Amino acid sequence: MPARDPDWRERYSRQIRYAPIGEAGQLRLMDSTVLIAGCGALGCALAQHMLRSGVGKLVLVDRDYVERSNLHRQTLFDEEDADKALPKAEAAAAKLRRMNRDARVEAHVSDITKDNAAVFAAGVDLVLDGTDNAATRLLLCDEAFRGGIPFVYGGATASRGMTAMLVPGGTACLRCLIGAEGEEGDNCDTAGILPAVIEWVAALQAAEAVKWLSGNRGAVRNSWLSADIWQFALRESKLPAGYGGCRICGGSGDSTEAAVDMEVGPASNNVMGDVNKIGDCGVAMPLRRSVAASSALCGRDTVQVTLGHPIDLAAEAEKLRGLGCRLTENRYLAKAELPVPLVEKLVLFPDGRVLVQGTSDIARAEQLCVAFVGGASEGLEESLK
Ligand SMILES: [Zn+2]
Incomplete structure (x- = not known):
């Protein structure tokens, strides 16, 4: 069990006062472990949310190092990290430990591959997606579902973002939602990125994570949410259940139950279309x-x-x-x-x-x-x- 801050009631008092969490929910958070895959913009925001919420242990994995062009959106890094070319996982872990000296943060400077994904996902309660490519996301979601672990998807490009919490036994897996390969399209290196959209996506991912980890599973949002925060267009689609024919999420689902639109904004598209537009490649x-x-x-x-x-x-x-x-x-x-x-x-x-x-x-x-x-x-x- 992670080391507990002796002053936890004081540190988390405002969160504990939020009735659905309370002391019981806070204790559950403090006994939780999350995997944060990728320490780019989303990963930085997610890690900070999880740490400050009191999640007991964070496992960070990232293959890259800090550069100047990261600083406008990757909020755990500073100029010194870029000058020293520190690996993102280590630089992030160092910052997080300064926010909470009792926090357990494990940093891995590594690629996530089919050979090690299961190792990183072992023993965690939740996988938070901060990756930047479809191949890694699919690999991680497969691995999470195999272990019965929810996968909290998040992606952002330009002014657009999207997120969904995918739950084994409850929803379809990512492979069923975006296709086996994902699609090449815009990404933040070609289309740029507004930092605000990252915070929007990460906040929604963090909210679902905190619901799940604090024992408020009935409150988890069962939808795929996408938005363009510049034009302001919001779209929410109900998540389908697992598909019968899928080896990852198969079982109870009905493959004819496609995503059902709940609200449509001006820049609307279907779930698949939006995924493709965000663009992931590898x-x-x-x-x-x-x-x-x-x-x-x-x-x-x-x-x-x-x-x-x-x-x-x-x-x-x-x-x-x-x-x-x-x-x-x-x-x-x-x-x-x-x-x-x-x-x-x-x-x-x-x-x-x-x-x-x-x-x-x-x-x-x-x-x-x-x-x-x-x-x-x-x-x-x-x-x-
Ligand atoms: Zn599936």
Whole structure:
């Protein structure tokens, strides 16, 4: 059981006074564990809501590090985090611990994959979605449903956001709602993002999470909510039950029971249409050479290359410096600006991942990794210029 703040009645007094929560609900919150998948804008907001509400333990997972372009919306980070290129999971955990020194916050600097999703979801009461791509969301929702754990979906792009709490045995799973692959479309790197819409989505996700965790399960909203906060258009659709034919949420559901519209705003669309418009993407590519897997990060001009082995950061940094790279290092990662005329940056993580920034070309990213991380060869380096 998580350590309990001895002054919890004082700290949470205003929440306890809210009748549906009370002391009993607060105690339930303090005995809860949540997984926050992704520590970007949504993840930062969700983590802060959960921590300040008194959730006993937070498990944070994020594969990325803090950059200046994150600061306008990712509220747990500051300029120092960006200057030091700290991993988001660690930087977020450090901030959260300053908000509550008794909080239990577990930080994982990692990709979420089919091999580890079950490990991160093990023992949690709820999975909160702060990810930025459909592939990871689907993977996590599958895993959550297999474990009987609710998945609180959230997504935001430009001025639009959407959210739904998906409950095993109660609602359809994400795969049934958005399709097996999701659709490529706008994302915050191509269409931009208004920070206010993130707060709107995260607040709604947090509200459902607090209802569920405090024992107010009957109060959970059974709808898919989407909005455009700029034009102000709001749309709510009742969530269908699990579909009989689905291996994840199947059972009691009726596949003919499509989402039922409850209210329609001016910019309305159906549930699937809105999901597609928000746009999630994640492109998996075939394996090549000494590289185990690579994927272009949605709209970011970045490719993630996963080597088949861990990376010795100190040794690689030394080698990269010898090759004329400029290095930024901390205990979690090494960031190398490649020597001119190359324009790319390589960010190495000890778990064997390399983020290649400055290209969305997977073949080139892999070539750069082979040249600079997997043992450089003069010829190959030359051919990259
Ligand atoms: Zn399903």
